[in-house]
Amino acid sequence: MHFREKPHTLIDVVRVDDPDFKRPLLIGTTARELTTEEIREAYLHRWPVETNFYVSQATAAMDQPRAWCDTSVMRRISLALMTGSLLKAIAAQCEALPMGPWDVKAVASAGRLANHLDAHAQDFAALSLTGLELRKCREKEDVKDSNNLQLSEAA
Incomplete structure (x- = not known):
């Protein structure tokens, strides 16, 4: 506010x-x-909420918003909280994910799950595209030349 x-x-x-x-x-x-x-x-209780929100924003690539109107902000907050809640729920059902060999007491958390998913995102993309052929986009045939448009007179 x-x-x-x-x-x-x-x-x-x-x-x-x-x-x-x-x-x-x-x-x-x-x-x-x-x-x-x-x-x-x-x-x-502020810190658990902010951590959840921060992790979910970063995971869903919402940490650098491009729109600041009221509707966009409300949607971004709602989506971030939903994403964070889903990450927490999934992390609670998974085994702990160590961040590296130094992490001997790993815990299951939304942040660790988000980091794990981020590190393996390329593998998921390749797996999801297996067996699919790439399609060529059709070119538009009747494209008007935008250089010949006239501007309306100012009021």
Whole structure:
């Protein structure tokens, strides 16, 4: 949410002082009905959601969007969350995937499954095209010359 779009939105800010950090953590929320303790508890759930969203965005090549209109953003978020949920569900049913020989305590996770699928994507593409003949696209016969188009007069 951008301030220019909602200039009168009230945001509660909670300051968290942690002795392990030099600067305090500031948590802002529009959920004004929550108590300070509830905001702190909700903040702890932020990381699993963001990790799921980040992995799914990167896996589905949505990490660099080209469209920013409201509909595109909503669709991208929905698709990313669905992709992440599917990756988590599939990873939960699979054996753990080590990232390399150094990974002796591998765990089954959506991120590891996404990396594994990414590393083997070429194998999947080759397998899916086995036995298929390549087709030639037909050329369009009556293509109008776009250089002769006249521009309409400006209003």
